[in-house]
Amino acid sequence: MSVFTEANRKAFDDLASSYDSKPWQITLSNQVASALRARKPQLGLRATAEPAHVRLLDYASGTGAVTRALGESVSCVRAIDISANMVARYNAAAREAGVSEEQAFAVEGDLFAAEVAEALTAPQWYNFDVAVVALGFHHFEDPALAVKRLAERLVAATGVLAVVDFLPFEHEPGAQMQETIRQHGFTSAGLERVFKAGGLEDFKFEVLSEPAVLEDREGRKKERRVFIATGRKAPTVWGKLAGWVGGLQDGVGGQMAMRPDQSGGGMFMPRKDAS
Ligand SMILES: C[S@@+](CC[C@H](N)C(=O)[O-])C[C@H]1O[C@@H](n2cnc3c(N)ncnc32)[C@H](O)[C@@H]1O
Known part of the structure; x- marks a missing residue:
């Protein structure tokens, strides 16, 4: 694991126990959830509570914000996160809510590693109808590789990748979590390039009307603009x-x-x- 990826693993392992209890974090998760729910047709999901056979990959899942937002519209969720503590919280919350393992579970892993763990090459980790990464992309070492590796996990011609993240934001050397950030936000044009290079078509990019308000440990607030981008996997030849x-x-x-x-x-x- 690279020094950068290890820094992410460690930072989020340390954050996991308090992740769902900070009011600003809850507000941000709710914003992301509303944005995803409002765009179900764009994600290839039906609005009904009775999902057909639809498989969701919740990547960089954390404690499961995306799963909670979209779970009612899919039949099965598989989640991956690099932090063991986040994964433990995800699974504990799912079981406590009465969600079966067959319906949803998370594993510790990194699809962008030089050598992907063999367990993640099993058939259940492919052919997703939709893969969602919420607030994870600015923590990835190589966003272009991330798009490519996630696209490989989608159903050809119909599978959708959705990324929720921040528009470009200020680099603050010395600020908390800086060692976990590789790219300080994304532009529509930049992300469209990596979506295309990763084999995704029909690119859409929308900025949410409400800015996100983040807070550091000292209670200092900062605003960030949030976008949602989607692309559909190209058909096979x-x-x-x-x-x-x-x-x-x-x-x-x-x-x-x-x-x-x-x-x-x-x-x-x-x-x-x-x-
Ligand atoms: C800001 S949290 C977002 C969590 C969740 N998606 C949400 O919306 O609440 C970012 C997550 O990305 C995970 N992460 C960072 N790098 C990763 C990688 N290379 N592979 C998988 N997960 C990663 C972290 O462990 C962390 O849980």
Whole structure:
């Protein structure tokens, strides 16, 4: 683990026990939750309380703010955080609320490590319909690598990555948590570049109307502007080819439509496991 990532692990391990009790932190979590809930269709989620089979990756989950915000609209949540104490709090809160392990659990991990832990290569850690990172991106060592690695975990053509974070903010050398911050906020253009490079399309970026108010240990307040960005994973080449053939069928009035006896597959049918 790099010195920077280790600094994050240690800082958030130390913060975990007080994370959900600070009033400003609760207000910020509520702001993030409202922003996510208000954009469920953009995230590919239904508004109903009876979710179809929809899988959420809550990355850099902390104690589970994103899971609490969107849990009612998904059938299954898998969460990852680099801090063991955050993970323990996430799992304890979920069990206490009566959420089963099958429905939601968190593990300690880092998808951006040079060598990703083998446990995170199991099938249950892929094919997410939506991956959300709230207030984590400015703590990542390499945001471009983060987008790429998260995009790999999404369903092709429909999976959505959502990032909630801050617009560019002042670098304050010596201030608390500075050693855990790599990039002091993001611009729309900068984030769009890394989304595209990571294989995501249909980029959207919106700044929330209410600024966030953060507070340090001495009670000093600072304002930050919060944005929510989303992008959809591009189709696989097989998916694009299938779409292209579909387009041709439309274009020639269905002359190329398959006969029923041809529907079982063929040279140009995408394989289910193609990626
Ligand atoms: C500000 S907290 C946000 C937590 C939660 N998403 C929320 O909205 O309350 C940032 C979280 O990112 C986690 N984190 C930092 N670097 C990470 C990495 N490389 N991989 C996974 N988690 C990481 C920290 O442990 C911390 O829990």
